[in-house]
Amino acid sequence: MDVLVCVKRVPMVGGRVVLTADGQEVDTRMSGFTVSPHEECAVEEAVQITQRSGGTVTVLTLGPPEAAEQLRDMLALGAHRGILLETDGREWGPVATAAAIAAAVGELGPGAFPLILAGNEAADTGGYQVGIRVAHALGRSCVTGIKRLEVAGDVVRAWREYAGAQEEFEVALPAVVGVKEGINLPRYPSLPGRLRAKRAEITVLRPAWQADGLRKVALRVPAGSAQRARVLGHGTDAVPELMRVLGEIGVLA
Amino acid sequence: MSGPDARECESSGPIAPPDSHSFPVLCLLERDGDGVADGSLRALVLARSIAGALGSGRVMAVVFGPLPAGPDVSGAVVAEVAVGGVTDLCVVSAEGLSGYAPLAWARVLEQLLVARQAPAVLAAATDRGNEVMAHLGALTGLPVAANCVSAAATGDGTWQLVRQRWAGSLLEEAVLEAPCALLTVAADAALDDAAPREATRPEAVPGDEAVPGSRPPAARPGVIAASGLPVVTFTPALDAADLRVRATESSEQGGGMSLATARVVIGGGRGVGGPEGFAVLEELAGLLGGVVGVSRVVTSQGWRPHRQQVGQTGTKISPELYLACGISGAIQHMAGCQSARHIVVVNTDPDAPIMSRADYAVIGDLNEVIPALVAAIREAGGQG
Ligand SMILES: Cc1cc2nc3c(=O)[nH]c(=O)nc-3n(C[C@H](O)[C@H](O)[C@H](O)COP(=O)(O)OP(=O)(O)OC[C@H]3O[C@@H](n4cnc5c(N)ncnc54)[C@H](O)[C@@H]3O)c2cc1C
Ligand SMILES: Nc1ncnc2c1ncn2[C@@H]1O[C@H](COP(=O)(O)O)[C@@H](O)[C@H]1O
Secondary structure (H helix, E strand, O other): OOEEEEOOOEEOOOOOOOEOOOOOOEOOOOOOEEOOHHHHHHHHHHHHHHHHHOOOEEEEEEEOHHHHHHHHHHHHOOOOEEEEEEOOOOOOOHHHHHHHHHHHHHHOOOOOOOEEEEEOOOOOOOOOOHHHHHHHHOOOEEEEEEOEEEEEOOEEEEEEEEOOEEEEEEEEOOEEEEEOOOOOOOOOOOHHHHHHHHHOOEEEEOOOOOOOOEEEEEEEOOOOOOOOOEEEEEHHHHHHHHHHHHHHHOOOO | OOOOOOEEEOOOOOOOOOOOOOOOEEEEEOEEOOEEOHHHHHHHHHHHHHHHHHOOOOEEEEEEOOOOOOOOOOHHHHHHHHHOOOOEEEEEOOOOOOOOOHHHHHHHHHHHHHHHOOOEEEEEOOHHHHHHHHHHHHHHOOOEEEEEEEEEEOOOOEEEEEEEEHHHOEEEEEEEEOOOEEEEEOOOOOOOOOOOHHHHOOOOOOOOOOOOOOOOOOOOOOEEOOOOOEEEEEEOOOOHHHHOOOOOEEEEOOOOOOHHHOOEEEEEOHHHOOHHHHHHHHHHHHHOOOEEEEOHHHHHOOOOOHHHEEOOOOEOOOOOEEEEEOOOOOHHHHOOOOOOOEEEEEEOOOOOHHHHOOOEEEEOOHHHHHHHHHHHHHHHOOOO
């Protein structure tokens, strides 16, 4: 089965978020880029599915020309082909993003990609909706939040956690499934994988930007999160002081 | 959009039916045992403030079955929403709608939205809330704003929102342009007038003292519940396709204390050095009646399973104490522990980013500090 996996290029923010002077973007001059762990797991899941039962894995991203890097990272994990929906770098909202993804898939005919995997939510904007909107646009069933997946003939069985229990869904193919980190343990890219990824062909399409009903005005870092920890001491010398603090907090029986 | 044959069972007569021209703000309620889930009560706070600002003051809470033997609604649900500013309670019941079905739930909200001309529909930003609202957005063609911490109508048909990005590490001020605002409300958002759950729960609801062993009072279509809240039963028009995806089976997970609700969490990151290093953290967690939580480096190395991961793509915790050992404090990790009441860290690096998010720090090697702490606790407890 041919599986499509949607991934999004996001800044690799570490210990502190720094914004650009105009408050419009995360300052990425000092950081690299990555994709959400949810999406990395979606790629791993697709690779495992096709290794078991044949087919190919295509990774798709909508983003600036540089987002080809993220496609190559995913190709190095075992995906076969890449599709870049190239933008001019402006932020796309979830409605427009889903419409562009659905249009690109729709172009390939109704039989294309019986299974589309997405992350549960994008790491940066966290809209929780692109996969579901793609499913509606293509007239498919959809389930999200999935942490275990089995393809059985023309259905997928999918499990997720709810209130400490497992919920099970059975979804007929063609379908869209939103997955969460934890569904598998992604492999590290192999050297042959990296070499293959370098050479792999990436199809580039250029959808037209569309305004979304939800528009960013500005970003800000939440106030009141920065403080300075009181140092209790160094090494094992600090243990009596640490004991005192734990007692104060009330966690020592 | 909506099925034309959607039926609403409302009685007329002495009990006034909800005014269909009152444009209620709709709020999806998830249940938690007999009552309403905390996240939904939080969503109600925002729903109430929106309805107040719009002038109608009407908030219609929408709750799904399964309801025991007909359209009954649990007394606890009624009691909680009555004090949460809800003016109408809508109980949804339909053939085949006994469990969770994301598309069907969205269809129900769509039909209510259209029938009531709701200015806004809210849900908690939970797995279910976000999923149902995304379906609702797709069905109606409306935009959806997830993880909002505030929302206000501007009067010119747009909304001013503040919503979380990066799981709350960043806030976005946004404008939403839509005839009906579809919003989910962040679980850990500090809402302006968010009253704690205890404070809003009534001492007792008059007439709600159920006979021991009996079911809570039944709410019939159009009946005023014991608390004075009008309750309607809504029977949506659903077809087979709407009900195709639904939770068919629920099995309990392996027991043990849950990371999300543990009172003490002992965190371990890359600094633990390998899978063996967690034995002493487990021992400490055991002594303090807590559990071990880890960073993503630890799970992606395969040292510990993902269900122990704290953070943006793991579990959000809210313990009394989070003792983070060998964890640098990346924003995606901190997004999972910002509700911890006290954060204490053990780290060799006095300049690690986590130092600016913690209350107390021990500068040192966790492989020395933690065993010494375990020994001290055992000694203090007389188990030397
Ligand atoms: C979209 C996205 C989502 C993510 N989601 C999550 C998530 O849910 N949870 C999560 O944790 N991460 C998440 N991450 C990863 C995150 O960015 C960091 O990479 C990760 O949290 C770092 O883990 P760490 O602190 O264990 O490792 P490091 O950053 O390598 O830090 C190790 C720390 O240990 C200290 N140390 C080393 N040796 C010792 C010693 N002997 N004694 C004491 N201290 C020592 C060091 O000084 C350092 O501070 C996510 C990343 C992205 C991009
Ligand atoms: N720009 C994009 N390109 C490709 N896939 C995307 C993009 N944005 C979102 N997605 C996919 O949709 C999922 C949910 O995104 P969102 O609704 O934005 O939180 C993500 O995890 C991705 O799998």
